[in-house]
Amino acid sequence: MLMCRELAGIASDYIDGELNTGRRLSVQMHLMMCRHCRSFIGNLRASTELLRGHSSARVEQSVIDRINHHVTEALSHRTEDPDSDR
Amino acid sequence: MTLNAHPDPDENKLVEALKRGEQAAFTEAVSTYSAGMLAVARYYVDPANAEEIVQDCWVTVIDAIRRFEGRSGLKTWLHRIVANRCKNQLRTSHREITTDFSERLExxxxxxxxxxxxxxxxxxxxxxxxxxxxxxxxxxxxxxxxxxxxxxxxxxxxxxxxxxxxxxxxxxxxxxxxxxxxxxxxxxxxxxxxxxxxxxxxxxxxx
Incomplete structure (x- = not known):
């Protein structure tokens, strides 16, 4: 029988639907009987949603500005280069 | 039949503008996609090098975008360019990424x-x-x-x-x-x- 520790190890696979049918059923059976694991799965799922809602891929505007400056310069050189469109 | 697997009209417009070399399109694309590209680069190299690699990739994109056929989305295509450049750099410097995958629990x-x-x-x-x-x-x-x-x-x-x-x-x-x-x-x-x-x-x- 699946123990709590083992379930905690595969909790993300369960949340993302990555488990095979047998494994998924044993997780579901365990969850019916164990409120702590229900709480853990619920919390891990909520943590994941929190991450999706959070702009976790944010970078500082100064970094974007530096990249844009570099690209603008490269583009202006292309425009000056008469061979650029060949 | 079209090669474009991601028929996002806004993305298609942006790609066409990038192919024409429009400055505004590059500014928009850099703002939209650089964060993800930096995340890819930081997986392979340290943050200072990551920024440099992303800058170089954008310069490559100025020409390479003309060959973009839309088989994948623009984002995936850009991320792959960054990953390939990082892998080449790692190969040159003989560095390897080491991560411990043995434990599933913190x-x-x-x-x-x-x-x-x-x-x-x-x-x-x-x-x-x-x-x-x-x-x-x-x-x-x-x-x-x-x-x-x-x-x-x-x-x-x-x-x-x-x-x-x-x-x-x-x-x-x-x-x-x-x-x-x-x-x-x-x-x-x-x-x-x-x-x-x-x-x-x-x-x-x-x-």
Missing amino acids: PELDSRFNASGRWATPPKLRFDESADALLENGALSDCLDKHLGHLPESQRSALILYEAHQHKSDDVCNILDVSASNLRVMLHRARQKIFLMVETFQETGEC
Whole structure:
């Protein structure tokens, strides 16, 4: 029988639907009987949603500005280069 | 039949403008896609080198975009360009990425089970609010930023590409050069750390 520790190890696979049918059923059976694991799965799922809602891929505007400056310069050189469109 | 598997009209317009070399289109694309490209680069190299690589990739894109046929989305295509450049650089410098994929549980979480594998210290966290409501708490949002910044680069990149950029698993594996099972471990370890962080924050109010 699946123990709590083992379930905690595969909790993300369960949340993302990555488990095979047998494994998924044993997780579901365990969850019916164990409120702590229900709480853990619920919390891990909520943590994941929190991450999706959070702009976790944010970078500082100064970094974007530096990249844009570099690209603008490269583009202006292309425009000056008469061979650029060949 | 069209080659474009991502018939997003806005993306198609942007791609056409990029192919014409329009400055405004590049400014828009750099603002939209650089964060994800930096996440990819930071997986392979340190942050200072990552920025340089992303800059160089954009210069490559000025010409390469003309050959973009839309077999993948623009985002995936850009991320692959960054990944390939990083892999080449690593090959030249003979560096390797090392990540421990042997443990699926964070030590802090693992210590909360007793010898028989049952919870000794069960989860204390209660999510009574929606994720949106929680994020309105500025202190929690700052705390999340801080902890994301402290994640190992491998976990952080995997998390950003999979969660924030909603890439498919196959794409993340391809971009980060990891197996599907190792990606699952990286994602799970990163999520556990975020869970532990939110739990501590809700319990103590401290980050």
